[in-house]
Amino acid sequence: DDCWVVIEGIVYDVTEYVKIHPGGRWIILNYAGGDASEGYYKQMHSERADEILSKMKIGKFKKTEP
DSSP states (O other), X not given: OOOEEEETTEEEEXXXXXXXXXXXXXXXXXXXXXXXXXXXXXXXXXXXXXHHHHTTEEEEOOOOOO
């Protein structure tokens, strides 16, 4: 029901955006629950995309040691 991704250590809730992503939902869903940094920057997103993404920020990813 939820779709979260991490980009450069920041966690984003992209649940609602998946439905309207211009490149299709599967592009985002491939990274669901994981690090989407490479995929995000590989696609050369616009400043507008960065603005949209910034509104979905929910926190920072903190890696813990086992």
